[in-house]
Amino acid sequence: MKKSVCLSFSLLAIFSLIVVAPSAFADHSKVDINMVVGSSTPGCETNNMCYMPYNAALDIGGEAMWHNVDTMAHTVSSGTPAEGLDDVFDSSLVPVGGMFSYKFEEAGTYGYFCMVHPWMTGIVTVSAEHEEMEEMGHEEMGDMEGMEQSGMTGMIDLSDQLTATVTSGVIHHIGGNTDDATLTVHLFSADDDGELKITLNSDIITPFDDGSYFVLVNSEETDFKQMGDTLHIPYEAGTEKIEIVGSYAVPEFGTIAMIILAVAIVSIIAITAKTKTALIPKL
Numbered sequence: 420m421k422k423s424v425c426l427s428f429s430l431l432a433i434f435s436l437i438v439v440a441p442s443a444f445a446d447h448s449k450v451d452i453n454m455v456v457g458s459s460t461p462g463c464e465t466n467n468m469c470y471m472p473y474n475a476a477l478d479i480g481g482e483a484m485w486h487n488v489d490t491m492a493h494t495v496s497s498g499t500p501a502e503g504l505d506d507v508f509d510s511s512l513v514p515v516g517g518m519f520s521y522k523f524e525e526a527g528t529y530g531y532f533c534m535v536h537p538w539m540t541g542i543v544t545v546s547a548e549h550e551e552m553e554e555m556g557h558e559e560m561g562d563m564e565g566m567e568q569s570g571m572t573g574m575i576d577l578s579d580q581l582t583a584t585v586t587s588g589v590i591h592h593i594g595g596n597t598d599d600a601t602l603t604v605h606l607f608s609a610d611d612d613g614e615l616k617i618t619l620n621s622d623i624i625t626p627f628d629d630g631s632y633f634v635l636v637n638s639e640e641t642d643f644k645q646m647g648d649t650l651h652i653p654y655e656a657g658t659e660k661i662e663i664v665g666s667y668a669v670p671e672f673g674t675i676a677m678i679i680l681a682v683a684i685v686s687i688i689a690i691t692a693k694t695k696t697a698l699i700p701k702l
């Protein structure tokens with residue numbers, strides 16, 4: 420008699436575990452995150468509304484799915500705008516209507532950003548104890564936000580000093596080296612031939628006495644066009660490194676993390692070019 424009571428309690432306990440457990444954990448095995456409409460223009464970062472939700476909670480083994488509901492292509496790249504990629508995940512360009520997903524196998528706080536619009540940042544918090552995460556207040560998030568803000572400030576300052584656009588691929592970062600008076604532009608995903616248009620600032624790099632620079636693409640000397648402080652540098656598909664050599668590069672410049680960008684979605688440029696040609700006869 421005693422034994423059967425004990426057994427039925429055990430069964431009840433097991434049964435309740437089976438019923439309760441899935442509902443407690445299910446809602447953190449997947450999370451949908453939207454790349455918010457209009458986030459390609461700065462402004463969404465003031466309320467952390469570039470990726471929504473800004474801070475997504477997941478259980479270990481959970482999957483985040485980023486949906487591009489915006490009208491511009493974006494990336495979901497782990498790291499920070501200030502420090503660059505940390506190589507945990509990187510979507511590369513996610514087209515309009517596209518989706519990128521990543522499964523998180525380790526607990527931790529993962530910051531990410533858009534390489535094209537580096538004011539866009541978000542966080543994924545992966546934890547076995549997800550219930551606590553929801554209660555996590557702003558004190559604990561303070562470090563993360565402080566880090567991002569300093570990253571943003573750094574970026575804004577730099578964009579005042581330098582502008583760069585590419586017609587193929589994305590600029591990963593631009594680094595300065597005082598020892599050889601060089602500014603190095605690192606590219607990734609340059610799948611087609613393209614052109615780097617970069618406007619230099621003499622506070623960052625000073626030209627030679629005759630006002631010229633020297634340019635290396637993939638370590639080989641390259642012909643380029645220079646109009647004032649703006650250089651138009653052609654490069655071939657697969658290029659990862661473009662070096663601009665002058666007479667002096669500022670010491671404190673170091674590595675500019677994430678820039679300034681620019682983008683370029685080649686198709687947009689192609690469409691613009693076609694549209695212009697088509698309009699000329701009508702004018």
Ligand SMILES: [Cu+2]
Pocket residue numbers: 458459492493494533534535536539
């Ligand atoms: Cu973006």
